[in-house]
Structure formats: C-alpha cells, structure tokens
Amino acid sequence: MTSEPKDFIREIIREDLRTGKHTTIVTRFPPEPNGYLHIGHAKSIVLNFGIAQEFGGRCHLRFDDTNPSREEEEYVQSIIEDIHWLGFDWGEHLYFASDYFEQLYEWAEYLITAGEAYVDDLSAEEIRAYRGTLTEPGKPSPYRDRSVEENLDLFRRMRAGEFPDGSRVLRAKIDMAASNLNLRDPVLYRIVHATHHRTGDRWCIYPMYDFAHGQSDAIEGITHSLCTLEFENHRPLYDWLIEHLPVPARPRQIEFARLNLTYTVLSKRKLLRLVTEGHVTGWDDPRMPTLSGMRRRGIPPEAIRTFCDRIGMAKRDSTVDVAQLEFCIRDELNRTARRVMGVLNPLRVVIENYPEGQTEQLEAPYYPDDPPKMGMRTVPFSRVLYIEREDFREDPPKKFFRLAPGREVRLRWAYFLRCERVIKDPDTGEITELRCTYDPATRGGDAPDGRKVRGTIHWVSAAHALPAEVRLYDRLFNRPNPDDAPEGKDFLANLNPGSLTIVEARVEASLATAAPGDRYQFERRGYFTVDPDTRPGHLVFNRTVPLRDTWAKIEKQMKQRP
Ligand code: ATP
Ligand code: MG
Numbered sequence: 001m002t003s004e005p006k007d008f009i010r011e012i013i014r015e016d017l018r019t020g021k022h023t024t025i026v027t028r029f030p031p032e033p034n035g036y037l038h039i040g041h042a043k044s045i046v047l048n049f050g051i052a053q054e055f056g057g058r059c060h061l062r063f064d065d066t067n068p069s070r071e072e073e074e075y076v077q078s079i080i081e082d083i084h085w086l087g088f089d090w091g092e093h094l095y096f097a098s099d100y101f102e103q104l105y106e107w108a109e110y111l112i113t114a115g116e117a118y119v120d121d122l123s124a125e126e127i128r129a130y131r132g133t134l135t136e137p138g139k140p141s142p143y144r145d146r147s148v149e150e151n152l153d154l155f156r157r158m159r160a161g162e163f164p165d166g167s168r169v170l171r172a173k174i175d176m177a178a179s180n181l182n183l184r185d186p187v188l189y190r191i192v193h194a195t196h197h198r199t200g201d202r203w204c205i206y207p208m209y210d211f212a213h214g215q216s217d218a219i220e221g222i223t224h225s226l227c228t229l230e231f232e233n234h235r236p237l238y239d240w241l242i243e244h245l246p247v248p249a250r251p252r253q254i255e256f257a258r259l260n261l262t263y264t265v266l267s268k269r270k271l272l273r274l275v276t277e278g279h280v281t282g283w284d285d286p287r288m289p290t291l292s293g294m295r296r297r298g299i300p301p302e303a304i305r306t307f308c309d310r311i312g313m314a315k316r317d318s319t320v321d322v323a324q325l326e327f328c329i330r331d332e333l334n335r336t337a338r339r340v341m342g343v344l345n346p347l348r349v350v351i352e353n354y355p356e357g358q359t360e361q362l363e364a365p366y367y368p369d370d371p372p373k374m375g376m377r378t379v380p381f382s383r384v385l386y387i388e389r390e391d392f393r394e395d396p397p398k399k400f401f402r403l404a405p406g407r408e409v410r411l412r413w414a415y416f417l418r419c420e421r422v423i424k425d426p427d428t429g430e431i432t433e434l435r436c437t438y439d440p441a442t443r444g445g446d447a448p449d450g451r452k453v454r455g456t457i458h459w460v461s462a463a464h465a466l467p468a469e470v471r472l473y474d475r476l477f478n479r480p481n482p483d484d485a486p487e488g489k490d491f492l493a494n495l496n497p498g499s500l501t502i503v504e505a506r507v508e509a510s511l512a513t514a515a516p517g518d519r520y521q522f523e524r525r526g527y528f529t530v531d532p533d534t535r536p537g538h539l540v541f542n543r544t545v546p547l548r549d550t551w552a553k554i555e556k557q558m559k560q561r562p
Contacts, residue, residue, distance in 0.1 A: 007313035009047070009254055013055060013224060022223045025057030029083070030064045030097075030213070033075035033197075035268035036283040036290040037082045039304065039325070043259040046308035048226055049088035060093040060220055065198065066212045072197035078283070082291040086301045097216050098198045104207045104215055105159065107245050108170055108188060112151045116244055117188060118144055119154040120171050127169070130176075131184050137177035138184045144173065158191055161204045165191050170205075174240060182237045186210055214238040218247035225251045228258040229317060259311070260319040262480040264289045265491055279495060280476070286531075286542045287476045287499050297473065298519050298529025298544035303332035322475070329545050333519060333527045338366035338374050341412065341458040342507035342522035342541075344470055346386035348433045348462065352420065354383040359461070362443075364413040377510040381414050384462040386506050388524075391457040392434060394422060401454035403434070410456040412523060416442040458523045465506035468539040471531065472501040511539065519544070 016022045027048040031037065037045075052059035061083065063076060083090075111117035120143045122130065132138035146154075155170055157163065170189035178184055188211040193204045217225045225238075232255045242250055260266065265274075266289060274280045274288070283290050286297035294304065307328040311320050361378040365371035387403070396404040403409045408418045421435040441448050445456075478496040485493045507522070514520070516532040526546035533540040 008315065009224070009226060009256060009313055010051065010054075012254060013051060016223070017055065024223070025051060025055040026060070026221050026223045027052050027057065027226060028060040028062050028217065028220065028222050030062045030216075031079050032064045032067070033072045033079060034067070034069060035075060035272055036078050036292055038266050038268075038271065038289045038291065039261065039264075039294065039307075040259040040266040040289075042086060042291060042304050043308050043311070044226070044228070045083055045086055045088060046305055047256070047313065049083075049090075050309075051224070051226075057223075058093060059088070059090060060095055060222070061090040062095040062097060062216060062220065064209070064213065064216075065096055065098045065196070066207055066209060068192060068194040068196035068206060076197075078292060082295075085295055086291065086304060093220075095216075095220060096198055097212050098196060100212070100216055100219055101199060101203055101207070103219065104212060105205075107215060107247075108155065108207075108211070109152065110245060111172065111188075112155060112170075113148055114244070115148060116173050117170055118146050118151050118173055119158070119168050120144070120185075121168050124166060127187070131181060132176070134179075134181070138181075140176050141171075141185070144176075144185070155189075158189070158205050159203075161193070163191055165193055167191060172237075172240070174237075180233055180236050182210070182234050183240065186237055210234055210237050211241065214241050214251065214253070215245065215247060217251040217253075218242060218245075218249045221249045222251040223249075225253045227253060227255055229255045229315075230258070231255055255315070257314040257317045260317065261289065261325065262319055262322045263475040263477050263482065264322055265477070265482050270491060273492070274476075277492075279492065286471070287473050296529075296531065297542055298333075298517075298527060299329050300332045300336065300519070302336075303329045306332065319481070326545050330527070330547075333521065333544065337519045337521045337527055339368060339521045339523050340366070340377075340508050340511060341379065341460055342468070342470070342505055342511075342520075342525060342528070343386045343388050343458065343460050343465070344472075344503050344505045344522075344525055345389040346460075346506050347389040347392060347431065349385045349387050349417070349436050349459070350433060351383050351385070351417070351436050351438050353437045356383055358382065359464070362413050379413060379508055379510070380461045380464040382461045382463055385411075385459045386462055386465060387434075387457055387459045389431075391455075392419070392431070394431070402457055403455070408439075408453050410442075410445050410453045411438075412456055412458050413445065414443070414459070415439060415445075416447060416453060458525075460506050460508050462506070464509040466509060466511060466539055468505045468507045468511070468541055470503050470505040470528070470541045470543065472503060472543045474499045474501075505541070507539065507541075514539065521547075 029045050029048045049059045120141050122141050130139050169187045171185045171187050174183045176184050187208050189205045192206050195201055235253050238253045284292035284296045286293055307325050360381045362381050363376050364379050365376050366374035391402040393400055393404050403419050405419050408416050411417050415438040418437050419434050423433040425432050475496055476499050477494045479494045482491040482494045514530045516530045519529045521527050527544040528541040531540040531542050
C-alpha cells in the first residue's frame with residue numbers, strides 16, 4: 001500500500017492522525033431502510049469501510065430509520081446481506097438511529113431550556129412562506145417568542161400524543177435572516193402518528209434527519225461523517241447543533257460527489273417505481289443497478305469494489321460512463337471465470353464421415369491461458385453437433401473466417417470441419433442443417449500436413465448438450481441520461497423495450513452440476529451466471545456482459561467505408 005493519500009478525504013484523515021486530533025478513525029454507512037442498496041451506495045460503502053480498513057479504524061452500520069414507514073424490515077435484511085456480499089463487515093457495530101430516540105428527545109428539551117428551540121403552531125405551508133427566499137430574509141413566526149415553560153409543556157404534550165399530525169413542530173431558534181436557508185429556524189421534530197418498525201407506537205413525534213444524523217454520529221464517536229454533496233449546505237446546521245448540545249464527541253461532516261452512471265437511474269424513488277409498476281421483475285432483476293440485481297446478474301463484488309476505487313472521489317458532481325463499470329466486470333471475470341462452450345442460437349451439423357453411435361471424450365482446460373489454474377473437463381464429441389448460427393454464412397463476406405460452403409474451420413478442442421452441403425426448409429428457405437465432414441487426423445486442432453484454417457468456432461454435441469434458458473440483457477434505458485425525456489414524460493419513456501431477450505440455448509454437458517451463482521465464460525459469447533430460477537432439468541443463465549464482439553466491430557467499420 002502506498003502512503004500517498006488517494007483523495008481529499010484521505011488527505012484530511014491523514015492530517016488528523018498526524019496532528020493527533022484523532023488516534024482512531026471511525027466512519028459509518030447510514031442507509032435509510034426504505035429501499036434496496038444500489039451501485040451509488042456501493043461508492044459510499046467502499047469509501048467508508050475502505051477508510052476504516054486502511055487506517056485501522058472501524059466503520060459502523062447505522063440504519064437511519066427516523067421515518068416510520070412500512071416494510072422496513074425487508075429492507076434492513078437486504079441491506080445487511082448486500083454489504084456482506086460486497087465484502088465488508090461492521091463487527092458488533094450495528095446501530096439504529098431509532099435506538100437514540102430517547103437521548104435525542106432529551107437534547108431537544110435541552111435546547112428548549114436553553115431558549116434555543118420553540119414549538120411552532122404554523123402549518124407546513126405557512127412555515128415555507130415565512131422562510132423567505134435566497135434574496136429575501138424570512139420573517140419570524142408569531143410563536144417564536146414563547147416562554148421556555150410554554151415550549152416545554154407543549155413539546156411534552158406533543159410527545160404524549162395530544163396533538164394531531166402536522167399541527168405543531170419543534171424548531172431550532174437560529175436566525176430567520178441567515179443567508180443559508182437551513183439556518184432559518186429549521187424544523188427538528190414533527191408529529192407523525194405511525195407505527196415504527198422498531199419502536200412500534202412508543203413515539204408519535206419523530207426527529208428530522210438534520211437533528212438525528214449529526215447527533216447519532218456524536219453518540220457513536222464518529223470522527224468523519226462522509227456524505228454526498230446535497231448535504232453541503234446542511235453542514236452549518238450540523239455544526240450548529242453539535243456546538244449547542246452537550247454531545248460526547250465532535251464529528252466532522254465532509255461531502256463528496258454522488259455517483260451518477262450513464263443509462264442508469266440511481267434514485268430509490270425511481271427504482272421503486274420500476275419495481276411497483278412492473279417494468280422489472282423485482283429489486284433483484286438483473287437489469288437493476290441494485291446490488292441484489294447485480295449479484296443476480298453475475299457481477300463479482302470484486303469488480304464493484306475495483307470500479308468504486310477507480311472512479312475516485314470528487315468534490316463536484318459528474319456522470320461516469322457505465323462502460324467503465326463493464327470494463328471492471330470483464331477484467332475481473334476474465335481472470336476468474338471458467339471457460340466452457342454454449343451455443344446460443346443453435347444450427348444442427350451432421351458429420352457424414354463420423355461413425356453413428358460413436359462418442360469421444362475430449363479433454364479441454366477450463367482456463368486455456370493457464371490450464372493448471374482451473375483444471376480440465378471432458379467434452380463429448382459425436383456425429384451430430386450444434387454450432388452457432390452466425391458462425392455460418394452461405395455467402396461469406398470478405399474477412400468472414402468462419403464456416404461457409406466448401407470451407408474448413410477448427411472446432412474448438414476437437415477437429416477440422418468442412419462444410420459440404422446446406423440443407424434448407426423447402427417452404428421458408430431457412431437453413432435447417434449443415435452436412436459436413438471432419439478430418440480425423442486433426443484431433444486436438446492441428447493438421448499433420450500443416451494446412452491452416454482461419455477460424456475456430458465453438459460447438460456442443462447434440463446428444464449430450466443440455467438445453468438452457470439464457471437471458472440476454474441490454475441496458476434498461478436507451479438514453480445516456482434517462483431523465484432526459486420528452487415534454488410531459490418522465491424517465492419511463494426512455495425504457496429500452498429490448499432490455500431482455502430470452503433464447504433457448506444448448507450448453508456443454510459439464511454444466512449439469514452448475515449451481516446458482518456460478519460464473520462462466522461461454523467462449524466467444526460472453527460471461528454468464530446460473531440464475532436462482534434454475535431447477536433440476538431446467539438450467540437458467542443470465543448473461544452478465546458480452547465479450548467485446550470483434551466481428552460486429554469489423555462489420556461496422558466495413559459499412560462505414562464508402
Ligand atoms: P436516494 O437518493 O436514491 O433515495 P439516499 O441518498 O436517500 O438515496 P440513503 O439510504 O440515505 O439513500 O443513503 C445512504 C448513504 O449512501 C448516504 O450517505 C448517501 O449519501 C449515500 N449515497 C446514496 N446514493 C449515493 C450515490 N449515488 N453516490 C454515492 N453515495 C450515495
Ligand atoms: Mg438519504
């Protein structure tokens with residue numbers, strides 16, 4: 001590990017350690033349990049847990065559950081699972097902001113007693129109207145100068161449930177003319193008669209984010225509270241509260257740019273709409289940018305961590321090209337996925353000079369670049385095979401080096417194969433079968449007479465191959481910025497109708513024992529993983545990413561030439 005800080009946050013931390021301001025670094029990841037984690041959260045997780053690891057400190061997982069709402073338990077469980085899957089652990093430091101409700105309440109009374117908070121009877125709308133704008137100061141609420149006694153009495157009665165939702169709030173008494181609107185007497189508590197997933201009906205007043213967050217940080221002894229840029233102008237309030245309360249520590253808030261990705265939405269509200277309106281099959285749909293979707297898609301957690309490290313930390317918002325993520329995924333899978341053969345779009349091949357009923361078991365390495373690394377498997381070879389339909393052209397264009405009438409190619413790990421005749425459906429004209437011959441002297445892939453072939457194609461033995469449902473994914477949105485929608489429409493208008501294609505493929509027999517989560521490269525086709533929908537006798541694969549298709553590139557270049 002280098003001793004150079006890799007970003008401005010680490011630079012600050014190094015300095016704090018050097019000057020002795022802190023001896024132990026404590027960070028936290030504070031998800032609100034109202035949705036599943038996505039790749040944007042991964043950036044924050046990798047940052048917070050990564051810093052704790054690098055500096056020998058610790059990172060807390062704190063659920064920021066200050067909004068009572070439904071179904072939170074499901075989200076809590078998924079968040080725990082996803083962070084573990086990414087490779088991080090908080091040890092015994094699992095917390096809930098709701099555990100601090102009593103302490104936060106006491107601190108609210110402390111502010112009231114100090115004359116620094118008051119109960120306001122204005123409605124939400126009136127409060128907004130009184131707040132003023134960036135160019136005009138706000139005006140004080142008529143309730144701003146209530147006595148400490150009256151405020152305490154009203155606040156206690158708010159807690160006791162005497163008032164309906166929205167009828168009163170507790171506000172900090174700061175400065176209605178402050179240039180930062182967050183300091184114009186921000187709301188600290190509101191009345192919500194709702195059942196909370198952990199505290200049940202114990203409370204009917206709930207602290208606002210700004211009041212709960214920094215104080216929770218202080219309770220836990222967080223040294224550096226890292227958050228995204230939208231909280232930058234909340235920092236003065238964060239600091240004001242820390243200064244005016246008898247908190248046990250003085251955490252420092254530091255903001256960084258949130259992750260935006262092309263062709264991707266990263267807002268829980270929008271992701272929830274995709275799920276509830278049925279545009280995807282669920283939070284873990286492999287097209288979703290959620291960690292559970294990415295896991296199901298076959299993306300290794302290492303690739304996500306590498307991606308988060310590479311994009312670095314900026315102080316200004318920007319959008320990262322999703323191709324960078326795809327690069328990290330390919331890079332990781334290239335080193336770790338076993339190579340096997342699967343034919344996505346099968347075309348039948350009969351080898352006329354291969355004895356009927358004969359089968360050979362050919363040896364093939366799982367990792368051809370370094371065979372001992374992953375060992376070998378056997379691949380059965382017989383008279384009838386399937387090859388990829390696109391690997392044959394009746395009229396081959398220039399630079400097409402695969403199979404064509406009268407032409408010879410190499411079958412991966414097997415023999416040279418020559419196409420003798422093309423059989424077509426008499427009605428549709430569609431090619432239904434190729435009649436071929438093989439050269440028995442070329443077993444293993446080389447001809448003793450030294451003759452060369454220009455192409456090597458993959459194949460499976462028809463009698464041995466396993467049928468498999470293969471789900472091919474494309475981007476969920478067909479615009480780099482999905483929010484860039486026509487007048488009167490929203491991001492849903494940019495959904496890509498072709499984001500999922502299902503094909504009936506044939507895969508090699510060795511995959512009979514493949515289990516959900518296993519990852520493979522289907523040679524020449526891409527990286528695939530076994531989907532949990534797999535049942536005995538019904539294999540389901542998800543394509544994680546295609547390989548870069550060089551033929552498609554050549555064809556495109558040729559088309560562009562005059
Ligand atoms: P959304 O805006 O999608 O509703 P959120 O920010 O409200 O998400 P939280 O559960 O509050 O979601 O987020 C937990 C942590 O993850 C916060 O510290 C937040 O700043 C961080 N985070 C959320 N989205 C991103 C992102 N796109 N890039 C980096 N960090 C993020
Ligand atoms: Mg949030």
